[in-house]
Amino acid sequence: MKKWVLGSMAVGLAMTGVLAGCSGKSEENEAGGAAGSDKVVTLKLWGAVPPESGPAKVVENWNKTHPNIQVEYTRYVNDDVGNTKLETALLANGQVDLFVSYRTDRAVKRVEAGMTQPLDEYVAKDNINLTENFGEKAITRFGGKVHYIPAIILNxxxxxxxxxxxxxxxxxxxxxxxxxxxxxxxxxxxxxxxxxxxxxxxxxxxxxxxxxxxxxxxxxxxxxxxxxxxxxxxxxxxxxxxxxxxxxxxxxxxxxxxxxxxxxxxxxxxxxxxxxxxxxxxxxxxxxxxxxxxxxxxxxxxxxxxxxxxxxxxxxxxxxxxGTGYLDFVSINSRSKEKEAAWQFLKWYVMEGNEPMIPDGRVPSWKKADVNKVVSQILGDxxxxxxxxxxxxxxxxxxxxxxxxxxxxxxxxxxxxxxxxxxxxxxxxxxxxxxxxxxxxxxxxxxxxx
The missing domain is CATH 3.40.190.10 (Periplasmic binding protein-like II)
Incomplete structure (x- = not known):
């Protein structure tokens, strides 16, 4: 990302309007399977932020508007023991669908160990321009593939x-x-x-x-x-x-x-x-x-x-x-049985859905936001x-x-x-x-x- 962190920190805040545009029936049908399907997919998301500091509200917002895909959040502690616990769960089929890494070296380790699903086919299918949405340098490719999208910029x-x-x-x-x-x-x-x-x-x-x-x-x-x-x-x-x-x-x-x-x-x-x-x-x-x-x-x-x-x-x-910059690397577990549904959540989260994380200082990396609103939400009343x-x-x-x-x-x-x-x-x-x-x-x- 070149010049003006202001631009890179322009985050997807106007949640109500964006949700209205991105959470309609067409997406729900795509995310939940075939149109009219009664199947309910349950995704398991692991992250290190305490639920009350934003993740609980994120999940609540998603679950309200996506009845066919329900997300459950599990918190792990971001230390050596907690990260080992996450990696053990990643290797156990069905325990984790999506997860967040909080340091580059940990993200790299998980990519190299085959724990992350390449996202390129999903990005191409949905015609998402990663540079326009997140910045030129937001995502490091491994073997030419995208294995995560950063949810925030942490200054x-x-x-x-x-x-x-x-x-x-x-x-x-x-x-x-x-x-x-x-x-x-x-x-x-x-x-x-x-x-x-x-x-x-x-x-x-x-x-x-x-x-x-x-x-x-x-x-x-x-x-x-x-x-x-x-x-x-x-x-x-x-x-x-x-x-x-x-x-x-x-x-x-x-x-x-x-x-x-x-x-x-x-x-x-x-x-x-x-x-x-x-x-x-x-x-x-x-x-x-x-x-x-x-x-x-x-x-x-x-x-x-x-x-x-x-x-x-x-x-x-x-x-x-x-030590700052793009962070909260969101990935799909390569062993997830619900990769398509996981992608629908990941895309929504990094582009608009992480607004509840802002008050605790986690500024989304999506480049389309009102800066004054960002500051207002971070600093509070x-x-x-x-x-x-x-x-x-x-x-x-x-x-x-x-x-x-x-x-x-x-x-x-x-x-x-x-x-x-x-x-x-x-x-x-x-x-x-x-x-x-x-x-x-x-x-x-x-x-x-x-």
Whole structure:
């Protein structure tokens, strides 16, 4: 997808009108089998979002208008155990018809394992132009085939406590580097022990090193496919990897303005909790934090949240962070006995039906929507009371390019290497130079094993 995330984030919101146009008798007959058929198909959809955060309403909307195809939603937890549970179910005939993957490496693994049904014949039959509907770079093809359609665009940004910003005399950043970010973190760090207020916290649930070193760090500077060189070796000797890791070590271990990784992991610290309890002045996470900010019952707070785009290594870096972009990859299980019905639901969901997901920060990737309506639905009725709305719009709708990788060789193995070696640097077991040297050596060895 080229230029204006605004265009890519134009989502299918006007649900009533679109449903009227897309849920008529002709589609119901096609989706439910032959016209007049009394057969009722039951589809099983698996996803990681809690039902009450949108999926339950999605399913309810579909089931009301498609009596011949009824959908049941099963939630799995998006961690290693939960993903293993999903993959086990995918291999058991009849347990899963459709499923959502939430990371590129997991989606790739499932495609390569034959768990996904190619969608090309369905797309061609319904004459759907994927580029017009989702963007030029929205879908990576595997072996020339389409195996998923991304349901959302997930942008990430830095959430800032406006009260602490004002107290420190700092403006809301509109574009900044890691050096700028570090200065902000220093100025907003205060106290000691239980009264410590960290200037920075990175991550939602316990920080995921790979995502914040590689996806949300190096990719901003270098763009897509940064793990590989043209000669088939890894790219970890590129200075950007050490530079990003240096920034993290500096924040945590030298300046002590960001909660150390080991402490965050041991305490299972949640980013939204530490930010909304005012134990951290800044939180770098995704738009998923919006739902917690709006939940003033469980997260009571009396400050306005402002937003800034993610920091960059260099002021002229042109990409949006690679941990974001197209996400919620919706696929049909290759073992499903109801592939045609599953396609009818998948098509409806990614093009219009996921509107109930918007209030919890999941912005559909369909390119036809009213941006102001998107913002209104995301921020909710208390927008002016809880959010700096203009800074949110600036950070969400950036005139930048999303990063879309096309190479995935040994991604799970390389990710594990990055996490292990970077963690050792963060806890002081080795220097950042030793960490990237080990990443390079170990990754090159993995890439040789075809």
């Amino acid at each position: 990430d940004f830095v959430s800032l406590n406006k009260k602490k910003l004002d107290a420190a005399g700092l403006p809301v950043p509109q574009s900044w580097t890691w050096d700028d970010y570090t200065k902000y973190a220093q100025k907003m760090t205060s106290g000691e022990g239980p009264n410590k207020v960290w200037g920075s916290y990175i991550g939602g649930p316990t920080p995921k090193i790979y995502e914040y070193i590689v996806d949300r760090g190096v990719k901003v500077a270098l763009g897509p496919d940064i793990l590989y060189k043209s000669d088939g070796t890894s790219n970890f000797d590129n200075p950007a990897f050490k530079q990003i890791l240096d920034h993290q070590v500096n924040l945590e271990n030298n300046l002590k303005v960001q909660m150390p990784y080991a402490e965050a992991k041991a305490s299972k610290t949640q980013g939204d909790q530490i930010f909304l309890s005012e134990k951290s002045a800044m939180l770098w996470w995704t738009s998923a934090v919006i739902r917690s900010i709006k939940d003033t019952k469980n997260f009571p707070h009396d400050f306005i949240t402002a937003f800034a785009p993610a920091p960059k290594l260099h002021a002229d870096d042109k990409f949006i962070t690679g 208390q927008a002016e009371k809880l959010f700096d709305v203009e800074s949110f719009k600036r950070s969400l709708f950036l005139d930048k390019e999303f990063i879309v990788d096309t190479k995935f060789d040994k991604i799970p193995e390389l990710q594990k290497i990055v996490e292990e070696e970077a963690q050792r640097a963060l806890i002081g077991e080795q220097t950042t130079q030793q960490a990237v040297d080990n990443m390079k050596k170990r990754s090159d060895a993995e890439l040789k094993q075809k």
